[in-house]
Each structure stands twice: as structure tokens, then as C-alpha cells.
Amino acid sequence: MYRYFGELLTRGAGGVLASGYPAAAADSVLPASASLLRHRGYSQAVDPADDPNFFTMVEGFFDKGAAIVEDKLVEDLKTRETAEQKRSRVRGILRIIKPCNHVLSVSFPIKRDSGEWEVIEGYRAQHSQHRTPCKGDVPFGGAKAGVKINPKKYSVSATLPRRPALLGDPCGPGIDVPAPDMSTGEREMSWIADTFATVMGHNDINAHACVTGKPISQGGIHGRISATGRGVFHGIENFINEASYMSQLGMYPGFQDKTFVIQGFGNVGLHSMRYLHRFGARCVGVGELDGSIWNPKGINPKELEDYKLANGTIVGFPDSTPYEGSILEADCDILIPAASEKQLTKSNAHKIKAKIIAEGANGPTTPEADQIFLERNILVIPDMYLNAGGVTVSYFEWLKNLNHVSYGRLTFKYERDSNYHLLMSVQESLERKFGKHGGSVPVVPTSEFQARIAGASEKDIVHSGLAYTMERSARQIMRTANKYDLGLDLRTAAYVNAIEKVFKVYSEAGLIIT
Structure with a gap:
């Protein structure tokens, strides 16, 4: 098997x-x-x-x-x-x-509602074990998995997702830690974690760290569902606020008055749209498999989300018109392909009107299209950086599971009390110096500071950690691009930066013995 x-x-x-x-x-x-x-x-x-x-x-x-x-x-x-x-x-x-160092293939049977038996194939590719567990560089070796099945054609059955959890040695909190992707979510991750903990990890206190993206009640972390889309926003933010890059595109820094189009209104597309909208950008088009919509005045993400939940499609959304042709070729400042791979090819690269392409999906741009975008002076923010928000927060969840305590729980009340004591100390000092006959000199925090005084919740810590991680990575890519004179070729800069880091581990950790 x-x-x-x-x-x-x-x-x-x-x-x-x-x-x-x-x-x-x-x-x-x-x-x-x-x-x-x-x-x-x-x-x-x-x-x-x-x-x-x-x-x-x-x-x-x-x-x-x-x-x-x-x-x-x-x-x-x-x-x-x-x-x-x-x-x-x-x-x-x-x-x-x-x-790729290892590829594991598994075959397992399922019984369909009709009584027919079917054999399903699954795969797990462990690209590198230079740092374990295998998970995207956070800072681990990379891995990816998939089950060869269309979930829309099968009924919900615990039999199906529990089989891949029985992989034994290839998976575990310190070996290989999967996470959700296309057609999977909290439910499937919870099934895998429960099965692994029951069958393989009954003597391992860290068993539930075998997978991330779980529900909160099963050891998940606040902010994981929106993490990839939020990471897309932060990635765009770091480059759109950089004047040196925007000047090369003939644009002003910042989100104000910028328009964007999203291909794919799934988890990544929805949350990317939500955060860009919140910070002043205007969504003028959204595309899905069954159709695309257009509104130059802007599309509200919450209203579109509610409409899709009620109708199962974005087609027919009020105050929008059907977009004829490919939504990828629509007129906008920022294009976010957040669907599947190889959407931007040499056949349509010359037709793209956006000045910034933010790769929310994995591999949406082929090498020839990438070269055309460079020649056309279009800034491509690469997938290997931009959609890393999900795996980054998965890393935070993994750490939470190993520590067996949520972020902020041990310091929440102490920090809140310390902040209030600090304000009281300032107030008493002012009253002693300036108060008339012991009069009161109240020190009142602003609304923003008041929110921080209350103490950082787990979600606050996760959001802050994700923003810092995306900013730090963006600065590394920018420095690499400048160091090697790569111009707008951020993809090559990202690969060079990654190669340098992995090479350093291989060289210094004794992985290469000669």
C-alpha cells in the first residue's frame, strides 16, 4: 500500500x-x-x-x-x-x-453510498528534510500533499479522510506536519488530528501538533482561516508603500484610489479582497469558474460574500454587470490571481492591463509569461512569498500545540494591570507637581491605546506576528533584488534569497560530508 x-x-x-x-x-x-x-x-x-x-x-x-x-x-x-x-x-x-527528496504514494479503499468500492490514491511529497518537521520554510523543509479525488462527487464520510492519517512514520509533530489547502479546511484537519492521536499518538502528548489548520476547540489558532488572504494583503502593502518600486511603475505609493481585480472568490480571494477594501483600494471585478462580475464603482466584499452564501454563485450580484471575456485582462491597477496554477501564460500575458500582479494562488504564472511581464515593466509579487501567510500562521499553531497554552494567556492580565499602574503613576506625578490643592489631573488614554492597554489577545499576537514576518521577508527580497541588480524581478530575488538560506544550512549543519 x-x-x-x-x-x-x-x-x-x-x-x-x-x-x-x-x-x-x-x-x-x-x-x-x-x-x-x-x-x-x-x-x-x-x-x-x-x-x-x-x-x-x-x-x-x-x-x-x-x-x-x-x-x-x-x-x-x-x-x-x-x-x-x-x-x-x-x-x-x-x-x-x-x-524532491521523497514522494510517498498511498492507495486506500472507500465504500460509496451506492455500495460500490473504489480505490483512492493519495500522495505526500517531502521536498527537503534539512530542517524537520517538513512544512513550508518557517523555517522548516518543504512538503505538500494531495488526495486524487473530487470531494463534490462524494458524500461526507469519516472513512475517507481517516485513511491518510494512518501513514505511520512519515507523519508526526516532529517529522511532517500537513495543513489545509484546496478543497480542505478545519473539518478535514480535525479528522486527521483525531485519527493520528488515537491510532499513532496515544502515547505522545504533542500528537495534535501533527497537523495545523484545526478548529479552535481541537487546538487550532485564531486567525488561521484568514491568514493566507491577510498575508496577501501584507505582501502587497509592503511593496505598494515602497516609493522606489511605485516610481518605476508610474504610480503613487499607498492603496488609496487603487483598483484591483480578483480571480477566484474562495478563502484566499475573499480575505484578500476584504483587507484591501478595508485599507482604501477598490475592487472592480471578481471572476469565478461560472462567470465574472464587474462594477467600476466598487464591489463590497461582505455583500458579495453574503450573496454567494445565499445563492452559491457570484453571478447576478446586484449593482454589477457580467464581465465578458477573461477577468484577468480587465483594466485595473492590481491583479490578484487566487484560483489555480498556469492562469497567466504567453497567450494572454500581452493583454494584461494591471501594473501589479499579486500571486495569491500557487504557480499562476508560467515562465514565459513571467519574462513578458518583466519586459513590460509589470511588477509580479511572487507566490512563494505572497501566499505564505497560511503556512506562517500554521507555524504559530504548531508552536502553540507544543507549548500547550494559547498565546497571551500567561501574560494577558499582568500586562493589562502593568499598563494601568503606569497611567496611575503618571497621573499621581502630575497631580503632585501641577494639581492645585491636590486637584485631579486625569490621564486618559486614546481609544487606540485603550485597546492595547486591555492586553493582546491571541488573535492580536497572530496578526502582529504575521505582519512582521511578511515585512521582514519583503525587506529581504528587496535587499536581494538590489544586491544582484534584478530590478523588478522579485521572483528571482525570492528564489536567490531562499537558495542562500538553504545552502547555508546544508553547508554548516554537516549535511554534506566529504
């Missing part, structure tokens, strides 16, 4: 461009960046039909970043080796970082 595909090192970083030209002739017809990739043995990994699979896209973006950062990694390597030996070591480590 369990089949390991093993270490996929054959998919290393040693591929070269397929071409009928001799090497020198090929370099002469390729752009400088492509020539650099070829010279260093990295593959561009771009499908001629511009329809690569997601893994191939990531490999191509990795290769582009690796080619740029290689010289710097060689220069910073502190070993007693020749320059050629150092370069060989760097390239070897990059080849080890690039492939």
Missing part, C-alpha cells in the same frame, strides 16, 4: 538546454541570462508550448536563481580548497537542494 519513490536525485540541476546548435552557436542566439544558465549547466526548464507542469516551473525558476547566486556562494565558502573545488562543491550542494 505504501510505495516510496525514493530520493529523486536523477532530477538534479545538471540538465542542459535541448538544442540542435553547437554550444557556442547556441550561446550566440540566446539572451544573456539563458546563456549564463547554459554555461553553468542549469536548465531553463521552460516547455515550448508554455504548458509546463508546476514542478517543472519551479525547477526553471530555481535554476535561474542558482545561476545568479552561484558566484556569491563560491566567494563566501570558507573552506581550504581551490577555486575550482569550491565551485564544484557549490554546484554539488545546489544539485542536492533542487530535487
Whole structure:
């Protein structure tokens, strides 16, 4: 039932461009960046039909970043080796970082309502175990999972989600920690946690940390549901308020008077829309599979959410008109593809009118489209940074589960009392100095400070931690872009930044023994 595909090192970083030209002739017809990739043995990994699979896209973006950062990694390597030996070591480590380390495939039976039995397949890919448990870089090794099924065609049955929890050793609080994604949520995560705790973790006090995105009553954390959309907002915020980037786009900093369009009105799209609307941007269009709506005066996110809950669709939303054509090509300042991968390709990249593309979905832009956007001076805020809000707050939930106490519980009352004592001390000091005959000099906090005096709730701490994480990561990407003179190529800057961090762990933690 369990089949390991093993270490996929054959998919290393040693591929070269397929071409009928001799090497020198090929370099002469390729752009400088492509020539650099070829010279260093990295593959561009771009499908001629511009329809690569997601893994191939990531490999191509990795290769582009690796080619740029290689010289710097060689220069910073502190070993007693020749320059050629150092370069060989760097390239070897990059080849080890690039492939997916393990893929686990499971098959399990379910009984449908009709009485028919069906075999369902599931997968878990652990890209890297350089830091465990496997979970997006927070700061762990990356992993992803999926079950090959359309949940809309099956009835709710505990039999279905409980089977993947019986993976045994590959999963656990210190090994691999899944989280919700498309077509899954709190319910499914609760099922997995309960099954793991019952079957595998009955002697492990941390068993419920085996998965994140759970309901609050099952060890979840406040702010997790909206985390990805809130992260999208913070990611856009960090770049839209940066004058140096906005000047290159011919725009003024800030959200005021900015228009945006969202493709996909699921969890990510809804919460992204909600926060952008709250801070002054105007949503003029929303697209879904069954249709798109348009209103240049603005669409209210709460009203649209209520309408969809009542009708099961956004089509026919009052005060809006159906949008003919692709909503991706609508006129706006910010485009947020928050649906599925490969929505922006070379076939429509020239038609995009937005000046900022904020990738709320995973892999919405193909490599060829990405290159077209760079040539057109369009700022693409990459998915690997922008939609990391969910996994960041999942990390906070994992820490909460290991600590067995909610954020703020141990300090909430102490901080509140300390703040009030501070105000009383200030008031008494003023009265002694300026009060007439012991008259009162009241010290009254502002409404904003009053809210903070009350003490930080778990949600406040989560929101603050997420905002700080997104800001810190944005600054790292900006510094990397400036350091390597990448201009608006934030995707390559993000990959370079990630490669540098993972390379440092591999080099210094003894993961490479020679």
C-alpha cells in the first residue's frame, strides 16, 4: 500500500538546454541570462508550448536563481580548497537542494453510498528534510500533499479522510506536519488530528501538533482561516508603500484610489479582497469558474460574500454587470490571481492591463509569461512569498500545540494591570507637581491605546506576528533584488534569497560530508 519513490536525485540541476546548435552557436542566439544558465549547466526548464507542469516551473525558476547566486556562494565558502573545488562543491550542494527528496504514494479503499468500492490514491511529497518537521520554510523543509479525488462527487464520510492519517512514520509533530489547502479546511484537519492521536499518538502528548489548520476547540489558532488572504494583503502593502518600486511603475505609493481585480472568490480571494477594501483600494471585478462580475464603482466584499452564501454563485450580484471575456485582462491597477496554477501564460500575458500582479494562488504564472511581464515593466509579487501567510500562521499553531497554552494567556492580565499602574503613576506625578490643592489631573488614554492597554489577545499576537514576518521577508527580497541588480524581478530575488538560506544550512549543519 505504501510505495516510496525514493530520493529523486536523477532530477538534479545538471540538465542542459535541448538544442540542435553547437554550444557556442547556441550561446550566440540566446539572451544573456539563458546563456549564463547554459554555461553553468542549469536548465531553463521552460516547455515550448508554455504548458509546463508546476514542478517543472519551479525547477526553471530555481535554476535561474542558482545561476545568479552561484558566484556569491563560491566567494563566501570558507573552506581550504581551490577555486575550482569550491565551485564544484557549490554546484554539488545546489544539485542536492533542487530535487524532491521523497514522494510517498498511498492507495486506500472507500465504500460509496451506492455500495460500490473504489480505490483512492493519495500522495505526500517531502521536498527537503534539512530542517524537520517538513512544512513550508518557517523555517522548516518543504512538503505538500494531495488526495486524487473530487470531494463534490462524494458524500461526507469519516472513512475517507481517516485513511491518510494512518501513514505511520512519515507523519508526526516532529517529522511532517500537513495543513489545509484546496478543497480542505478545519473539518478535514480535525479528522486527521483525531485519527493520528488515537491510532499513532496515544502515547505522545504533542500528537495534535501533527497537523495545523484545526478548529479552535481541537487546538487550532485564531486567525488561521484568514491568514493566507491577510498575508496577501501584507505582501502587497509592503511593496505598494515602497516609493522606489511605485516610481518605476508610474504610480503613487499607498492603496488609496487603487483598483484591483480578483480571480477566484474562495478563502484566499475573499480575505484578500476584504483587507484591501478595508485599507482604501477598490475592487472592480471578481471572476469565478461560472462567470465574472464587474462594477467600476466598487464591489463590497461582505455583500458579495453574503450573496454567494445565499445563492452559491457570484453571478447576478446586484449593482454589477457580467464581465465578458477573461477577468484577468480587465483594466485595473492590481491583479490578484487566487484560483489555480498556469492562469497567466504567453497567450494572454500581452493583454494584461494591471501594473501589479499579486500571486495569491500557487504557480499562476508560467515562465514565459513571467519574462513578458518583466519586459513590460509589470511588477509580479511572487507566490512563494505572497501566499505564505497560511503556512506562517500554521507555524504559530504548531508552536502553540507544543507549548500547550494559547498565546497571551500567561501574560494577558499582568500586562493589562502593568499598563494601568503606569497611567496611575503618571497621573499621581502630575497631580503632585501641577494639581492645585491636590486637584485631579486625569490621564486618559486614546481609544487606540485603550485597546492595547486591555492586553493582546491571541488573535492580536497572530496578526502582529504575521505582519512582521511578511515585512521582514519583503525587506529581504528587496535587499536581494538590489544586491544582484534584478530590478523588478522579485521572483528571482525570492528564489536567490531562499537558495542562500538553504545552502547555508546544508553547508554548516554537516549535511554534506566529504
